[in-house]
Amino acid sequence: xxxxxxxxxxxxxxxxxxxxxxxxxxxxxxxxxxxxxxxxxxxxxxxxxxxxxxxxxxxxxxxxxxxxxxxxxxxxxxxxxxxxxxxxxxxxxxxxxxxxxxxxxxxxxxxxxxxxxxxxxxxxxxxxxxxxxxxxxxxxxxxxxxxxxxxxxxxxxxxxxxxxxxxxxxxxxxxxxxxxxxxxxxxxxxxxxxxxxxxxxxxxxxxxxxxxxxxxxxxxxxxxxxxxxxxxxxxxxxxxxxxxxxxxxxxxxxxxxxxxxxxxxxxxxxxxxxxxxxxxxxxxxxxxxxxxxxxxxxxxxxxxxxxxxxxxxxxxxxxxxxxxxxxxxxxxxxxxxxxxxxxxxxxxxxxxxxxxxxxxxxxxxxxxxxxxxxxxxxxxxxxxxxxxxxxxxx
Numbered sequence: 001x002x003x004x005x006x007x008x009x010x011x012x013x014x015x016x017x018x019x020x021x022x023x024x025x026x027x028x029x030x031x032x033x034x035x036x037x038x039x040x041x042x043x044x045x046x047x048x049x050x051x052x053x054x055x056x057x058x059x060x061x062x063x064x065x066x067x068x069x070x071x072x073x074x075x076x077x078x079x080x081x082x083x084x085x086x087x088x089x090x091x092x093x094x095x096x097x098x099x100x101x102x103x104x105x106x107x108x109x110x111x112x113x114x115x116x117x118x119x120x121x122x123x124x125x126x127x128x129x130x131x132x133x134x135x136x137x138x139x140x141x142x143x144x145x146x147x148x149x150x151x152x153x154x155x156x157x158x159x160x161x162x163x164x165x166x167x168x169x170x171x172x173x174x175x176x177x178x179x180x181x182x183x184x185x186x187x188x189x190x191x192x193x194x195x196x197x198x199x200x201x202x203x204x205x206x207x208x209x210x211x212x213x214x215x216x217x218x219x220x221x222x223x224x225x226x227x228x229x230x231x232x233x234x235x236x237x238x239x240x241x242x243x244x245x246x247x248x249x250x251x252x253x254x255x256x257x258x259x260x261x262x263x264x265x266x267x268x269x270x271x272x273x274x275x276x277x278x279x280x281x282x283x284x285x286x287x288x289x290x291x292x293x294x295x296x297x298x299x300x301x302x303x304x305x306x307x308x309x310x311x312x313x314x315x316x317x318x319x320x321x322x323x324x325x326x327x328x329x330x331x332x333x334x335x336x337x338x339x340x341x342x343x344x345x346x347x348x349x350x351x352x353x354x355x356x357x358x359x360x361x362x363x364x365x366x367x368x369x370x371x372x373x374x375x376x377x378x379x380x381x382x383x384x385x386x387x388x389x390x391x392x393x394x
Contacts (some may be wrong), residue, residue, distance in 0.1 A: 002248065007103050008020060008021065009023060009033055010019055012025060012033075013335075014028055014029040014031070014178070016029065019033060020130065021212065022136030027226075027295065033048070033171065034076075038330060040340070050241075061099065065149035066111070067305065073350055074158060074318065077293070083144065084175050085194075086198060086213060091224050092199075094275040098342060099121060106360075107269065109373055109377065110374055111205055111377060111378070111394070112345050112374065112377075112379075112380060113379045113380065114149070114234070114376045114378055114379070114380045115145050115146060115149045115375045115378050115380050115381060116148075116149035116150075117149075117378065117379065118149075118241045118371060118375050119160075120178060120367060120370070120371060120375045121150045121152075121367075121371040121375075122153065122364050122367040122368055123152035123153065124152070124153075124154065124364060124368075125154040125155075125156055125315055126153070126154065126155055126156070126180040126181075126368040127156050127157075127158040127179045128135055128155055128156070128157060128158065128178075128179055128180060128181050128182060128183075128372070129157060129158045129159065129160075129165060129169070129178075129179045129182050129183075130164070130166065130167050130168040130169070130170025130171075130182035130183035130184055130357075131163065131165075131166055131167045131183045131184065131185055131262065131354075132166075132172065132285055132286050132303075132304075132306075132307055132314055133183055133185070133211070133304050133306045133307070133354060133388070133390070134157065134183050135306075135307065136307060136388035136389055136390075137176075137306075137384065137385070137388045138157075138310040138387070140384050140388045141384060142376070142381065142384045142385075142386040142388070143155055143218070145381075145384065146205055149369075152236070153339070153368075153371065158173070158179060160172075160173060163284065164258055164261045164284055165256070165261065165262070165264055165285070166257065166260075166262035166381075167182070167184040167185050167186060167261075167262050167378065168260065168262060168263060168286045169185065169261050169262055170171040170182030170184060170357070170391030171184055171188070171192060171357055173310060174203065174229065174357055174358065174359060175192065175195055175196060175359075177204065177359075177365075180358065180359075180365040180368040180369055181356055181357060181358035181365075181368060181369035181372055181373075182358075182374075183212065183350050183355070183356060183357075184205065184354070184355045184356075184357045185262070185263060185264075185304065185353075185355070186202065186263040186266070186267065187205070187353075187355070188205050195308050196359070197214070198391055200361075201360060201361035202359070202361070203356070203357065203358070203359055203360065204354060204356040204359075204360050204369075205356070205357045206282070206356050206372065206373045206377075207221075207353045207354065207355055207381060207393060208354055208355065208356055208376045208377060208385070208393065209353070209354040209376075209382075209385045209390040209391060209392060209393060210302070210343055210351060210352075210353055210354070210370060210391035210392075210393065211304045211305055211351065211352050211353070211354050211390055211391070212305050212328045212330050212338065212339075212348055212350065212351050212352075213264070213268070213303070213304070213350035213351070213352065214302060214303060214304065214305055214308045214309075214316055214317075214331075215231060215300065215301070215302040215316070215317040215319055215330075216290075216293060216300070216301060216302065216308060216311070216313050216314040216316050217299060217300045217314065217317055218294065218297055218298060218299045218300075218315070219291065219294070219313065219314060219315050220248075220297060221242060221247055221248070221250075221300070221315060222244060222247070222297070223242070223247045223317075223326055224318065224325070225260055225317060225318035225319055225320055225327030225328075226317060226319055226320070226327075227317075227319065227321065227322055227323060227324055227325070227326070228320070228322045229322040229323055229352065230245055230320060230342065231302075231319065232268060232269060232272070234252055234276045234277075234300065235256070235265070235268060235269060235276060235277060235280055236256055236269070236272065236276065237255055237277030237278070237280075238275055239252065240279070241316065242298060246277070250297060250298045251298050252298050252300060253279075253281070253296045253297075253298045253299045254277065254279060254280045254281070254299075254300050254301065255280070255281050255283055255289050255293055255296075255299060255300070255301040256280050256281075256283070256294050256301060257281075257282070257283060257286075257289065257303065258282045258283075258284070259273060259276070259282075261315065264302065264303060267350070267352065268302070268350075272287055279372065283301075286303055286307035287307075287329055289301045289303065290308070290311060290313065290314055293314055294313035296312050300317075303332065304352075304354075304389075305331075305338050305389040305390060305391075306390060307389075309331060309335070309337075309338060309389035310335060310336055310389075311335075316329070316330055316331050316335055317330075318330075319348075319349055320349060321349050326347075328342050328347050328348045328349070329342075330348065337389075338389055342392050343391050344391070351364065353382065354390060356372060356373045357369075358370070358372075377393070377394065378392060382394045
C-alpha cells in the first residue's frame with residue numbers, strides 16, 4: 001500500500017496518479033509529464049476506495065439512506081392519491097355564487113354578458129335530457145336565443161326508453177353516453193363519480209340556478225299552510241285526512257313524480273323514502289300531476305317552481321319549518337312571481353340548486369356541455385332563468 005504522505009505527479013494524458021516526482025514520463029501511458037504542467041498532489045488527499053466503502057456501510061449512513069427513500073415514497077403516494085381525490089370529489093363544484101362574484105370558477109366555466117359571446121361552441125346535433133325544468137327554460141326562449149347566436153349548435157331533447165324523464169334518468173343516460181348533458185336537481189353521489197371512473201372518464205356538475213320545492217293542493221283546500229314534518233307524515237301515510245291539519249273533513253290524495261326518475265321524494269323524505277305510503281299515486285310528469293291534483297278533491301303534490309308558477313287550476317301552499325307555523329309563501333304577486341327574498345334569506349324551508357351535468361372525456365360532448373353551461377351563466381341566460389321561474393346565480 002502506498003505511503004499516504006508521498007508526493008506524486010498526476011498524468012494529464014491518462015490521469016494516472018502514482019507517478020513519482022522524479023519521473024519524466026508517465027509510468028502507465030508513457031507520455032511526457034512535462035508537455036502540460038504536471039499536477040503534484042499529496043496521496044493523503046485522495047480517499048481510498050476501500051475507505052469509502054466502509055464509510056457508506058456505517059449505521060448512520062444506512063439510516064440516512066432509508067430516511068431519504070421514505071420521504072421520496074411518501075411524496076409520490078401523496079401526489080398520486082391527492083390528485084385522485086380531487087378528481088373524484090363530488091363536492092368540487094366551484095362556481096358562481098348567488099350574488100354574482102366569481103368564486104373559484106372551474107376550468108371550462110367562464111362568465112360572459114351575452115350568449116353570442118360564448119366561444120368554442122361546437123357544431124352538430126346534441127342530445128340533452130333530465131328534469132322537466134328544461135321545458136320552462138325552452139318555453140321562455142332560451143334555446144331560441146342559442147339558435148340565433150349559434151345556429152350550428154342544435155339541441156334535441158331525448159327521453160329514456162320508458163318515457164319517464166327526470167334528473168336521475170338524465171344522469172344515467174349521460175353515463176351511458178346517450179346524452180351530451182342533463183339538468184339535475186340534486187348533488188351527484190359517489191356512485192355516479194365511481195361509475196364514471198370505471199368507464200374511463202370523469203363527470204362534472206355545475207350549478208346554474210336556485211329552485212324551491214313548491215307544494216300545491218286542489219283549489220278547494222284552504223288552510224294557512226303545512227310544516228315540513230306534516231308534509232312528510234302525509235307522504236308516509238300517517239296523516240290521511242285534511243281535518244287533521246286544520247282543513248275540511250276530506251281524505252288526502254297525495255301525488256308525486258316517480259322516485260326512480262327524480263329526486264323529489266328523496267329530498268322530502270330523506271332516508272325514510274322507503275316508508276312512502278302505498279296511497280301515493282305516481283305520475284309521469286308535471287303536466288299529469290297538475291291535472292290530477294286539479295281534478296281530485298283532497299289532492300296534493302309538489303315540484304320545482306318552473307312548471308308550477310302561474311298555474312291557475314291549483315293552489316300553491318305556504319310551508320314552514322318542522323314543528324312551526326311560520327308559513328312562507330313560494331310565490332308573490334298573485335302567484336306570478338317567485339318569492340326570491342324568502343329563497344335568498346333562507347326563510348323558505350325547502351330549496352335546491354339546479355345543476356348541468358356532463359362528461360369530462362375530451363370529446364365533442366364535453367364541448368357541448370361546457371358551451372351550454374357558459375351560455376346559461378351569461379347575463380342574458382340568467383335573465384331567461386329568472387323568467388322561467390328559477391332564481392339566477394348571477
